[in-house]
Amino acid sequence: MNQSQVYLDERIRIAAEAFQFLKSTTIAQRAAFMHAVATEIEGLGPELLETAHAETALPLPRLTGEKARTVGQWRSYANAVAMGIYTEARIDLANTETGKSDIRKFNLGIGPVVVFGASNFPYAFSTAGGDTASAIGAGCPVIVKGHSGHSQTSTIMADAIATVIKEFGWPEGVFSHILGAHIEGTDTKIGAYLTAHPLVKAVGFTGSYWGGKALFDIANQREEPIPVFAEMGSINPVFAFTHLLTDRAEDLAKEYAASLTLGVGQFCTNPGVFIAVKGDALERFKKALASAIATIAPGTMLNEGIYEHFEKNKITLSSQHAVAVIAESSVESTRGQGRPRIIRTSASNFLKNQVLSEEVFGPFAVLVEAENDDEVLAIAQQLKGQLTITIAGTKEDVQEHLDVFNVVKDKAGRILFNGMPTGVEVVYAMQHGGPFPSCTDPRFTSVGPDAVKRFVRPLSFQNWPDEFLPEELKNENPLGIARIVDGAVVTKTSI
Amino acid sequence: MNQSQVYLDERIRIAAEAFQFLKSTTIAQRAAFMHAVATEIEGLGPELLETAHAETALPLPRLTGEKARTVGQWRSYANAVAMGIYTEARIDLANTETGKSDIRKFNLGIGPVVVFGASNFPYAFSTAGGDTASAIGAGCPVIVKGHSGHSQTSTIMADAIATVIKEFGWPEGVFSHILGAHIEGTDTKIGAYLTAHPLVKAVGFTGSYWGGKALFDIANQREEPIPVFAEMGSINPVFAFTHLLTDRAEDLAKEYAASLTLGVGQFCTNPGVFIAVKGDALERFKKALASAIATIAPGTMLNEGIYEHFEKNKITLSSQHAVAVIAESSVESTRGQGRPRIIRTSASNFLKNQVLSEEVFGPFAVLVEAENDDEVLAIAQQLKGQLTITIAGTKEDVQEHLDVFNVVKDKAGRILFNGMPTGVEVVYAMQHGGPFPSCTDPRFTSVGPDAVKRFVRPLSFQNWPDEFLPEELKNENPLGIARIVDGAVVTKTSI
Known part of the structure; x- marks a missing residue:
């Protein structure tokens, strides 16, 4: 000894x-x-x-x-x-x-x-x-x-x-x-x-x-x-639905960009995946998101190791098949600072390629464009356990997507109706711990x-x-x- | 498939x-x-x-x-x-x-x-x-x-x-x-x-x-x-102390024999080990126990496999070094019936030989004779997790053995002050599940x-x-x- x-x-x-x-x-x-x-x-x-x-x-x-x-x-x-x-x-x-x-x-x-x-x-x-x-x-x-x-x-x-x-x-x-x-x-x-x-x-x-x-x-x-x-880890998916996107695509984009880059994205509840059906509303959202992200300054990450991991993982995900960068900060930075980036891919590609579901610890997200509601439901069903899942929708949206609402109940420790998952309140009703692999004991x-x-x-x-x-x-x-x-x-x- | x-x-x-x-x-x-x-x-x-x-x-x-x-x-x-x-x-x-x-x-x-x-x-x-x-x-x-x-x-x-x-x-x-x-x-x-x-x-x-x-x-x-x-499994130890043994050795022997042989000993809370310090009171207990066990009829066990396991394990434990049979049913039986038996050994031998702590599913027990209180405490400390542990004692006994009382709290799901552990009441306050290996999740x-x-x-x-x-x-x-x-x-x- x-x-x-x-x-x-x-x-x-x-x-x-x-x-x-x-x-x-x-x-x-x-x-x-x-x-x-x-x-x-x-x-x-x-x-x-x-x-x-x-x-x-x-x-x-x-x-x-x-x-x-x-x-x-x-x-x-x-x-x-x-x-x-x-x-x-x-x-x-x-x-x-x-x-x-x-x-x-x-x-x-x-x-x-x-x-x-x-x-x-x-x-x-x-x-x-x-x-x-x-x-x-x-x-x-x-x-x-x-x-x-x-x-x-x-x-x-x-x-x-x-x-x-x-x-x-x-x-x-x-x-x-x-x-x-x-x-x-x-x-x-x-x-x-x-x-x-x-x-x-x-x-x-x-x-x-x-x-x-x-x-x-x-x-x-x-x-x-x-x-x-x-x-x-957790990728904390956000499912956005049409009524809400149509009503407030621009506001949602700002909120999402802010949550994603808060604390240089170094939160376990960072909303790393955004899923929605293609359409005009989503195009408006993407445009607003790109503008918002472009002006957010890269922040210094916790340490060199985390910075290097972030860079490496960002590149890995960005270089997958059928993926494109759709938003990136254009503010100057120095080494050690995490530059916010968002990539897009199709739902079918996201469902096929597990690498796109890997957590990237930092200000990075995958925007998943679905052809239809079935693909959205398929993504919900395929998700591994998460700390949080957010439904960005109106009450009407939820009524129209009760199937997704029901599935996400089995996939997360906390489900949100709008708002963003970053910010884990210290209250009795908080559940910070979702099904495996987000936690070992949900x-x-x-x-x-x-x-x-x-x-x-x-x-x-x-x-x-x-x-x-x-x-x-x-x-x-x-x-x-x-x-x-x-x-x-x-x-x-x-x- | x-x-x-x-x-x-x-x-x-x-x-x-x-x-x-x-x-x-x-x-x-x-x-x-x-x-x-x-x-x-x-x-x-x-x-x-x-x-x-x-x-x-x-x-x-x-x-x-x-x-x-x-x-x-x-x-x-x-x-x-x-x-x-x-x-x-x-x-x-x-x-x-x-x-x-x-x-x-x-x-x-x-x-x-x-x-x-x-x-x-x-x-x-x-x-x-x-x-x-x-x-x-x-x-x-x-x-x-x-x-x-x-x-x-x-x-x-x-x-x-x-x-x-x-x-x-x-x-x-x-x-x-x-x-x-x-x-x-x-x-x-x-x-x-x-x-x-x-x-x-x-x-x-x-x-x-x-x-x-x-x-x-x-x-x-x-x-x-x-x-x-x-x-x-669980061997549900019973620790008996001097004041109580002196007061009621014969009654305790009858209660213990009855609990040990209840349902042909086929309970997970069967009290398979009895620990006490040597002395006149323990001699009285042993004598009464031998009489009680001698007259208890072997009962038919649940099935052939369980009967064979019982016979095999009984022989294994009985043939360990420094062990003697001190009580056995003398009532006639047929194949498939479990014959009650109790063996004795010293505390030092029990502490050394892990085989003597193995559960024998059926009407079988090990009576452990300690030289002194230190050996009793050592046994409590060495115990693996149990469903139950019983302290057979007067209030005075417990006061004199608070060290044992404290140790057993970490070793069992349920601790009894007198009475016998068989009989698991279906109430809110019941804890049927002790530390590993009695359970996988205590x-x-x-x-x-x-x-x-x-x-x-x-x-x-x-x-x-x-x-x-x-x-x-x-x-x-x-x-x-x-x-x-x-x-x-x-x-x-x-x-």
């Missing part, structure tokens, strides 16, 4: 120890901790913004917004945890006449969780992001493999969490931050080692399909398989308080005296949470 | 079609269907009992009880579905000032589910058992691979469901029943083919570790991995209304007009279900 493994083993060992501590905490205690982390992050000075800006090239206003989002995530997840939503407490009382036992169930944390952050959200989907907040809310210690693209930002966030751990007198192992600098080995090897470790019980990941799928496979080939929540979301659910499992107690039950299940209901008692929802009261 | 594949493909195709129909049903409609199935099964005449008795050798009183349990499952799951518990409706209203979208989420079925029933519960865990009821409750069509051990019973149950499908005018594909007689190929091959089929979206299984793990691996190696809910239960949760996934609707939303999410709340609206639980009211 080399030094790196010794180091990783020690971090995992103290996480497993800390899990025993977290098992003894109540939802109220964990919520208090999460609120304290939110306040700690909120109080971080300009250094946090400047560091992330230097590391990721993301503009300061965007980072300011993302910081607020991150703070909001900790707070809203804390409130949800305190409400007991993820406790899912159920109590079935004993019946001395029938001999029925007293059975009580609640959800507890599953154990140490390894988190791999995303390059494109250095705060909200990284070290102190949603995966970390939801795992701690569930009662699970977290081991973050800090993203190499923003390791200093990651360290500042890790220090903030460590400060709160000290303040609360919690064990150090509740949160560990691992950087490549700590250890030898590539990111891939470190990720594989952490995922394969017997004491690790779940993995949260945001990134590429290949990265997520590799972790998923390792996790399922362990002696004890564990869940991997990998949020991977039954869970990685955004919104429901993200906490990923890291719990139920445990039943049969015939235990009140004194040994967790607070969540005691007769008096000291935490005042909603519980299902003998089949009916009972709120805030004792039994 | 051979004839069998054509047949299976056709059943799966009509299931996928029926899924589109089920997507359009509300929870109220599915609950009504489930109540009708319950009534249909309830009305089945003596033929059902006699057929199952002939096929499984299970006694008529047991089968009568299991039939009632099966009917009760359909009813209680139906009530839970109608309450909207698995809908998990969340609504976050639009805010025109902040530009926040209207987002609404609910759970819908994941698609066609393949169910493999268990040999030991021809009604409750088979064709019309809990997996089928919960999948239909979730809105998923079901394809049952009927168990070859009770294919006629399976056919009667399948016919009952088909009758209700006709009565309701639902598509035939909502439920399919496949028997080996319909097709060529071994059970293993048929199972593999169904699990690998792209239109199948989940698998429910109750049976052996090898069977469940094989399906799990196939499902994870698909192009689109799917969840497999396999409830597999985050879900296969018994109790919460079993429905296995077959749904969330879908978010963003900015959709009320007319296109499912009933569960409409403003008026026509189904009168509890929903989380803007972060607060709102019951039965419109928005």
Whole structure:
């Protein structure tokens, strides 16, 4: 065993120890901790913004917004945890006449969780992001493999969490931050080692399909398989229909161009495919789109690797058979900046050539022109799982295309009626996670308080005296949470 | 493609079609269907009992009880579905000032589910058992691979469901029943083919570790991995402590002997390991246990294969190093009947020899004698995942062994304070599913209304007009279900 493994083993060992501590905490205690982390992050000075800006090239206003989002995530997840939503407490009382036992169930944390952050959200989907907040809310210690693209930002966030751990007198192992600098080995090897470790019980990941799928496979080939929540790629198709296109082709083109190029197109909900039936309205849309895209300045991408991938993939898709560039930014740029581009192809070509359905991470889209409604439906049916699918239409359009509406329900985690998919609100009703390959487990979301659910499992107690039950299940209901008692929802009261 | 594949493909195709129909049903409609199935099964005449008795050798009183349990499952799951518990409706209203979208989420079925029933519960865990009821409750069509051990019973149950499908005018594909007689190929091959089929979206299984793990691996190696809910083996350890043993060694021995031999030991919650520290109290327990077991008559096992496995495994464990038979039934028997036996070994030997932790399906147990508390704790720590773990103790015992109490929380789905683990009540608070290898997915239960949760996934609707939303999410709340609206639980009211 080399030094790196010794180091990783020690971090995992103290996480497993800390899990025993977290098992003894109540939802109220964990919520208090999460609120304290939110306040700690909120109080971080300009250094946090400047560091992330230097590391990721993301503009300061965007980072300011993302910081607020991150703070909001900790707070809203804390409130949800305190409400007991993820406790899912159920109590079935004993019946001395029938001999029925007293059975009580609640959800507890599953154990140490390894988190791999995303390059494109250095705060909200990284070290102190949603995966970390939801795992701690569930009662699970977290081991973050800090993203190499923003390791200093990651360290500042890790220090903030460590400060709160000290303040609360919690064990150090509740949160560990691992950087490549700590250890030898590539990111891939470190990720594989952490995922394969017997004491690790779940993995949260945001990134590429290949990265997520590799972790998923390792996790399922362990002696004890564990869940991997990998949020991977998506092309987020937009289906546009005739009535709407006729009414507002020009406005839609502007909205679409803005969404596609927002943050230099570096969002997992970037709307990378646009599908519509040929016609005058679509011609108007294309013309307006070309004008809009032409004037949008290329922005600096997150890092050199992402820029190079973007260039390579853009060229690959653009050089497919029966494809033409129909819109491109004509604003000057320097190396490292992603130049927005849109290509067009026919529906029949899109259906035949799978390469055209590959995600291009950046400001790039494929506009698919269908001959008729049947081709549009065929595209919907052939789609792989997506984070989002948008229907740009009037109510009349939807009525005329209920078949498409029905099919997309099986293909995405979130379906939109107009609007654009970028912008993933942190609310209960958010589903950020669609069918494979957009995610490895579409039954869970990685955004919104429901993200906490990923890291719990139920445990039943049969015939235990009140004194040994967790607070969540005691007769008096000291935490005042909603519980299902003998089949009916009972709120805030004792039994 | 051979004839069998054509047949299976056709059943799966009509299931996928029926899924589109089920997507359009509300929870109220599915609950009504489930109540009708319950009534249909309830009305089945003596033929059902006699057929199952002939096929499984299970006694008529047991089968009568299991039939009632099966009917009760359909009813209680139906009530839970109608309450909207698995809908998990969340609504976050639009805010025109902040530009926040209207987002609404609910759970819908994941698609066609393949169910493999268990040999030991021809009604409750088979064709019309809990997996089928919960999948239909979730809105998923079901394809049952009927168990070859009770294919006629399976056919009667399948016919009952088909009758209700006709009565309701639902598509035939909502439920399919496949028997080996319909097709060529071994059970293993048929199972593999169904699990690998792209239109199948989940698998429910109750049976052996090898069977469940094989399906799990196939499902994870698909192009689109799917969840497999396999409830597999378990040795359901009982930890007995000194105060209780001293108080009631003889009574505990009788209870343990009865639980171990109930149904000829053919329960997945059969308490196959008993752990205690050496001493006078344990000697009294052993003596009483030997007397109790000696007089328990061997019962006819489910089938020849299970009997042969039992005999083989019993001999394998009994012939391990440092093991002795300490109790055995002395009642006469014929071939095919499982003779109860208990062996003893030391804790140090049990910790060293993994063979002694293998499940023996039948009336067989290993009594483990520890030198001290440390050895007991070491056994708890070394345990693999279990469906249940029982602590036989007084409150004082638990206080003195909080370390063991804490460890077992991570090792089982259900922990009992006294009583015996056989008898899995169909209630909300039941957790029938422990950490791997007792189950492939310990985050879900296969018994109790919460079993429905296995077959749904969330879908978010963003900015959709009320007319296109499912009933569960409409403003008026026509189904009168509890929903989380803007972060607060709102019951039965419109928005």
